[in-house]
Amino acid sequence: MRSASIKDLLSGKDLLQEVTINGWVRTFRSNRFIALNDGSTLNNIQCVVDFEKIDEAVLKQINTGSALRISGTLVESQGRGQSVEIQVNNIYVHGNADPEVYPIQPKKHSLEFLREKAHLRARTNTFSAVMRVRSALAFAVHQYFRDNGFYYFHAPIITGSDAEGAGEMFRVTTLNEKNPPLTENGDVDHKEDFFGKETNLTVSGQLEAEAYAMALGKVYTFGPTFRAENSNTSRHLAEFWMIEPEMAFFDLNDNMDLAEDFIKSVISYILEHCQEDLQFLEKRLLDEEKTKPQAERSEMALIEKLKFISENNFKRVTYTEAIDILRNSKPNKKKKFKYPINEWGADLQSEHERYLVEKHFKCPVILFDYPAKIKAFYMRLNEDGKTVRAMDILFPGIGEIVGGSQREERLDVLKEKMAALDIPEEELWWYLDLRKFGTAVHSGFGLGFERLVLFATGMGNIRDVIPFPRTPQNAEF
Numbered sequence: 001m002r003s004a005s006i007k008d009l010l011s012g013k014d015l016l017q018e019v020t021i022n023g024w025v026r027t028f029r030s031n032r033f034i035a036l037n038d039g040s041t042l043n044n045i046q047c048v049v050d051f052e053k054i055d056e057a058v059l060k061q062i063n064t065g066s067a068l069r070i071s072g073t074l075v076e077s078q079g080r081g082q083s084v085e086i087q088v089n090n091i092y093v094h095g096n097a098d099p100e101v102y103p104i105q106p107k108k109h110s111l112e113f114l115r116e117k118a119h120l121r122a123r124t125n126t127f128s129a130v131m132r133v134r135s136a137l138a139f140a141v142h143q144y145f146r147d148n149g150f151y152y153f154h155a156p157i158i159t160g161s162d163a164e165g166a167g168e169m170f171r172v173t174t175l176n177e178k179n180p181p182l183t184e185n186g187d188v189d190h191k192e193d194f195f196g197k198e199t200n201l202t203v204s205g206q207l208e209a210e211a212y213a214m215a216l217g218k219v220y221t222f223g224p225t226f227r228a229e230n231s232n233t234s235r236h237l238a239e240f241w242m243i244e245p246e247m248a249f250f251d252l253n254d255n256m257d258l259a260e261d262f263i264k265s266v267i268s269y270i271l272e273h274c275q276e277d278l279q280f281l282e283k284r285l286l287d288e289e290k291t292k293p294q295a296e297r298s299e300m301a302l303i304e305k306l307k308f309i310s311e312n313n314f315k316r317v318t319y320t321e322a323i324d325i326l327r328n329s330k331p332n333k334k335k336k337f338k339y340p341i342n343e344w345g346a347d348l349q350s351e352h353e354r355y356l357v358e359k360h361f362k363c364p365v366i367l368f369d370y371p372a373k374i375k376a377f378y379m380r381l382n383e384d385g386k387t388v389r390a391m392d393i394l395f396p397g398i399g400e401i402v403g404g405s406q407r408e409e410r411l412d413v414l415k416e417k418m419a420a421l422d423i424p425e426e427e428l429w430w431y432l433d434l435r436k437f438g439t440a441v442h443s444g445f446g447l448g449f450e451r452l453v454l455f456a457t458g459m460g461n462i463r464d465v466i467p468f469p470r471t472p473q474n475a476e477f
């Protein structure tokens with residue numbers, strides 16, 4: 001049942017040919033004009049029905065949502081709004097959609113409503129555009145790393161180490177819930193569990209990627225990660241996809257250069273390949289913003305913003321400089337921050353990150369050299385003994401999009417830090433081995449893929465840029 005794609009037909013190259021297409025009805029007007037969409041493009045193709053050729057009984061089954069196979073002649077369109085259309089010779093109804101119950105009707109549905117219909121929402125313009133851009137971004141990620149000498153590395157999803165401390169974990173077990181085996185102390189006996197120890201879903205593939213970077217040189221992971229934190233925000237998912245490059249012989253500056261170049265490259269890719277969808281999403285965002293007060297509207301339209309990112313340098317600022325800026329900022333002095341900034345050492349909240357990016361610098365910011373106390377154990381300690389070679393990239397409208405660092409490659413310093421944080425050496429014996437055998441300067445970062453898609457599409461909620469979002473109290477579908 002080979003058929004043409006609507007994207008190809010709309011380019012007009014098959015004019016006056018007999019063509020066959022498959023797709024879903026978006027609208028059916030005057031019992032004569034079918035707008036058909038097959039997902040290959042945002043645009044529908046208009047199919048014009050000749051009553052003499054098509055049975056009444058067939059026409060009765062055509063509604064918004066019906067799946068059809070249509071054959072006909074591709075001609076120049078007489079009507080306005082499209083350049084070509086199909087004069088229909090034959091229609092086969094794969095499956096109809098009862099208009100009394102089919103929820104995706106040709107009218108405006110709220111994003112909240114569509115979240116409850118996540119299995120059908122890709123049949124709307126907004127979600128199909130978002131998902132095509134998402135797919136293009138994923139491709140651009142692989143292309144970037146391949147072009148730059150990286151190997152794609154698959155980190156394990158089930159992990160036996162829970163020491164990274166990146167977030168709360170989801171336990172993986174096959175023990176009987178109601179009657180688990182117990183130790184003499186009455187604790188659950190994980191020796192009897194499937195893996196003979198406690199295991200969880202991974203929060204990050206970094207530690208394993210480090211092992212492979214120290215052999216293959218430059219590697220990256222791009223896979224699902226899981227965090228059981230109860231953050232019900234528009235920026236957090238319990239299951240999200242993370243891209244984690246890890247590079248031997250890279251210091252923090254090399255790491256920042258790579259992260260910036262990488263983000264610019266994938267944004268340029270969609271500017272080049274997803275114009276139609278981006279134009280649609282830009283218009284969607286403009287319409288949405290009309291309902292908001294002036295002060296909350298963004299200064300740039302979507303495509304302009306993406307171009308701005310791909311063409312301008314990110315601002316690099318130390319944590320210490322950022323704290324000075326925040327301490328002296330208007331909202332801090334006027335007590336407008338929920339978490340006031342008083343002293344060096346304070347962890348930055350998203351309100352602070354967004355102030356720096358949106359109000360102060362008005363461009364993406366890379367903050368680096370954070371206090372050791374608020375960052376993970378594996379980050380390399382600076383000479384001052386109190387800051388680490390960490391970097392976060394902050395984006396307008398998003399806040400943190402990347403978190404990364406130069407890694408502590410010195411065995412003695414790493415052991416001291418683990419001891420201070422009560423991380424048992426037995427748990428990470430293999431990670432310490434990497435510092436015993438051929439250790440070297442190395443660095444990496446993690447980019448939350450959905451935060452990138454959120455930024456690139458101008459959507460407002462992370463639940464709307466992943467096909468089936470997992471959030472607290474929600475794992476439907």
Ligand code: 4AD
Nearest residue numbers: 204206236237240244401402403404444445446448
């Ligand atoms: O800053 P994070 O926790 O860093 C790490 O996991 C490091 N191991 C990465 C590395 O150096 N290889 O997470 C990295 C990024 C964040 O900047 C954010 O974009 C995203 O992952 N992220 C989330 N995205 C969606 N939902 C969540 N709950 C997220 N938590 C983090």
Ligand code: MG
Nearest residue numbers: 392400402403
């Ligand atoms: Mg982080």
